[in-house]
Amino acid sequence: xxxxxxxxxRHLTLGLGVVLAATACTDPTQPGSGGSTxxxxxxxxxxxxxxxxxxxxxxTGGEPDSFNPVLGxxxxxxxxxxxxxxxxxxxxxxxxxxxxxxxxxxADGLTYTFSLRDGVTFHDxxxxxxxDVVATYExxxxxxxxxxxxxxxxxxxxxxxxxxxxxxxxxxEPQSSFVTATVLGIVPSESLDPEPAASGDVVGTGPYALAxxxxxxxxxxxxxxxxxxxxxxxQRATFVFVEDDAARAARVASGEVDGALLPAQALGRVEEGxxxxxxxxxxxxxxxxxxxESHPVAGDAAIREALNRGLDRQALVDGALAGAGRPAxxxxxxxxxxxxxxxxxxxxxxAAAQVLDEAGWAEQADGTRARDGQAARFTLMYPAGDTLxxxxxxxxxxxxxxxxxxxxxxxxxxxxxxxxMREDALVYGSGNPYNADLSTxxxxxxxxxxxxxxxxxxxxxxxxxxxxxxxxxxxxxxxRVQAYRQVxxxxxxxxxxxxxxxxxxxxxxxxxxxxxxxVPLVExxxxxxxxxxxxxxxxxTTTAPSD
Numbered sequence: 001x002x003x004x005x006x007x008x009x010r011h012l013t014l015g016l017g018v019v020l021a022a023t024a025c026t027d028p029t030q031p032g033s034g035g036s037t038x039x040x041x042x043x044x045x046x047x048x049x050x051x052x053x054x055x056x057x058x059x060t061g062g063e064p065d066s067f068n069p070v071l072g073x074x075x076x077x078x079x080x081x082x083x084x085x086x087x088x089x090x091x092x093x094x095x096x097x098x099x100x101x102x103x104x105x106x107a108d109g110l111t112y113t114f115s116l117r118d119g120v121t122f123h124d125x126x127x128x129x130x131x132d133v134v135a136t137y138e139x140x141x142x143x144x145x146x147x148x149x150x151x152x153x154x155x156x157x158x159x160x161x162x163x164x165x166x167x168x169x170x171x172x173e174p175q176s177s178f179v180t181a182t183v184l185g186i187v188p189s190e191s192l193d194p195e196p197a198a199s200g201d202v203v204g205t206g207p208y209a210l211a212x213x214x215x216x217x218x219x220x221x222x223x224x225x226x227x228x229x230x231x232x233x234x235q236r237a238t239f240v241f242v243e244d245d246a247a248r249a250a251r252v253a254s255g256e257v258d259g260a261l262l263p264a265q266a267l268g269r270v271e272e273g274x275x276x277x278x279x280x281x282x283x284x285x286x287x288x289x290x291x292x293e294s295h296p297v298a299g300d301a302a303i304r305e306a307l308n309r310g311l312d313r314q315a316l317v318d319g320a321l322a323g324a325g326r327p328a329x330x331x332x333x334x335x336x337x338x339x340x341x342x343x344x345x346x347x348x349x350x351a352a353a354q355v356l357d358e359a360g361w362a363e364q365a366d367g368t369r370a371r372d373g374q375a376a377r378f379t380l381m382y383p384a385g386d387t388l389x390x391x392x393x394x395x396x397x398x399x400x401x402x403x404x405x406x407x408x409x410x411x412x413x414x415x416x417x418x419x420x421m422r423e424d425a426l427v428y429g430s431g432n433p434y435n436a437d438l439s440t441x442x443x444x445x446x447x448x449x450x451x452x453x454x455x456x457x458x459x460x461x462x463x464x465x466x467x468x469x470x471x472x473x474x475x476x477x478x479x480r481v482q483a484y485r486q487v488x489x490x491x492x493x494x495x496x497x498x499x500x501x502x503x504x505x506x507x508x509x510x511x512x513x514x515x516x517x518x519v520p521l522v523e524x525x526x527x528x529x530x531x532x533x534x535x536x537x538x539x540x541t542t543t544a545p546s547d
Contacts, residue, residue, distance in 0.1 A: 053513050053542030055236040058534055059248045059260040063216065063241040067202045069185030070139045072148045076432060078530045080221060080237075080537060081123075082185025082204030085114050085133070085167075090519045090536075092434050094179050098128065098186060098205065102179070109174035109475050114182075116165045120228045122188045123202070123209040130161030135189035137169070148452050151442035152181040155472070174473045176480055177437035207232050207538040217241060219529075232538035234514070239529055245387050252276065252508055259509040259533060263387065264324035267506055276508040279518060279533050280324070283505050284333040284433035285525040287392055289380065289498040290426045290457045298378040298425045302359030303405065304495040309345055310352030310403045311396065317501050320391035324504035330488050331431060331439050333502065335522075338436040338484035342492045343499070352403050361404070369404035377406035381420065382427040384411035389427040392500065396427075421456040428456065428497070432524035436484045437472050444468065444487070444496070459496035507532045514540045 208221035313327035393409035471483030
């Protein structure tokens with residue numbers, strides 16, 4: 001592979017954007033690690049201080065671990081601060097953004113040529129050119145950086161600036177998802193100097209620039225005066241980081257914020273008040289049990305099959321999710337062309353018990369099971385502070401007990417979870433509706449095992465690798481669909497994970513203040529600053545009367 005790199009790229013984590021706590025939460029599989037603020041200090045001016053809807057205050061459930069797109073920020077676009085060559089529409093289709101049009105693609109599918117817009121400037125005043133694109137993508141695939149984005153760009157062999165406004169990507173093999181992967185936010189090559197940028201600097205081309213950032217508290221975005229596109233009507237947006245569900249609901253109840261992510265259980269009281277509108281988004285955001293390959297119980301084929309067949313997913317949705325979701329059987333949502341019914345299974349506790357009996361997991365006097373002195377017991381980790389995953393872990397514990405399997409939930413920080421993923425099971429979240437390749441390859445290809453939070457159970461299968469590689473390289477639609485149906489058949493056979501539910505995303509937004517936010521968007525797992533009604537914040541129009 002021929003990639004020309006500047007040694008300055010090694011300093012990217014210092015010189016580019018904001019790098020916060022060193023956790024894996026830059027990956028879309030993780031929530032942020034935000035904290036609530038005291039006394040409303042994060043809502044400078046508050047909603048009552050907004051000028052005819054030009055300001056908005058939003059309480060989100062977590063804080064980005066980094067605003068650096070190469071480190072995973074805004075992995076599916078819509079970064080507000082940063083922009084890619086293309087963006088994804090509400091219909092999940094790519095359209096040009098920093099590029100003047102869709103790329104020219106060679107007949108063999110190995111060369112993609114993009115032309116850049118003229119007159120685009122970064123927030124530091126420098127002009128966008130092809131070298132910025134080259135530097136960004138070279139950093140993304142630099143093995144020393146170990147970017148999570150690299151999993152989306154495995155076929156990228158070379159990227160070159162043909163001239164100041166033309167970039168050419170060369171692939172080692174065709175990659176059907178490549179255009180979708182070019183939502184990656186572009187940053188200026190000058191920011192890759194060895195001297196680190198000041199803490200809090202984010203240099204992008206987006207409609208908003210960073211006005212203020214306080215880790216664990218808030219980030220404030222303001223409209224960028226020299227933005228190449230149309231100026232947003234909402235000129236100031238404050239995102240308050242409030243991890244606790246009850247604290248966010250309290251801020252809504254007090255009128256302190258204009259919008260928030262809320263759990264389904266809190267929506268009824270908000271709806272009754274009439275001051276806020278509820279916006280519910282469908283999602284491809286799944287929750288699953290990742291079962292480590294090396295664990296003597298969680299890694300056992302019969303235990304996995306028993307859980308897959310014996311857990312009642314609809315009961316889990318109705319209880320743990322308060323009805324805000326739907327059962328899930330795999331990483332590809334049922335609306336997708338590539339979806340296969342091979343992953344589906346009817347809940348059958350009797351069949352699950354029979355599987356355990358036949359495998360020698362005998363029922364003991366107390367109702368638990370054991371085999372050769374090994375109790376059917378394993379720890380199930382979940383992130384502390386994540387109420388939804390806690391509810392899921394407790395529901396799994398209760399249902400698994402009926403099968404004689406002892407599940408022991410344990411709340412931990414992400415820093416504590418990461419080193420234990422080889423040994424202990426995990427309530428895991430991920431998923432995107434954009435592309436079957438990008439929602440499966442990072443999770444199940446053996447090359448991604450324990451790469452950050454990719455493939456956290458260490459699953460490895462030659463047959464799975466072959467199916468994923470075929471799907472990634474297939475340019476024919478029928479061949480691609482067949483490859484991903486094979487991927488799902490391998491998952492159904494091997495059961496490295498037990499998929500449980502797709503989580504509905506529920507939000508509230510102040511009524512009669514703005515319009516344009518209620519679009520038919522199916523959301524990915526990542527939905528903090530990027531998702532929700534504020535997904536298309538620059539396109540909002542104000543409905544509040546002028547003074």
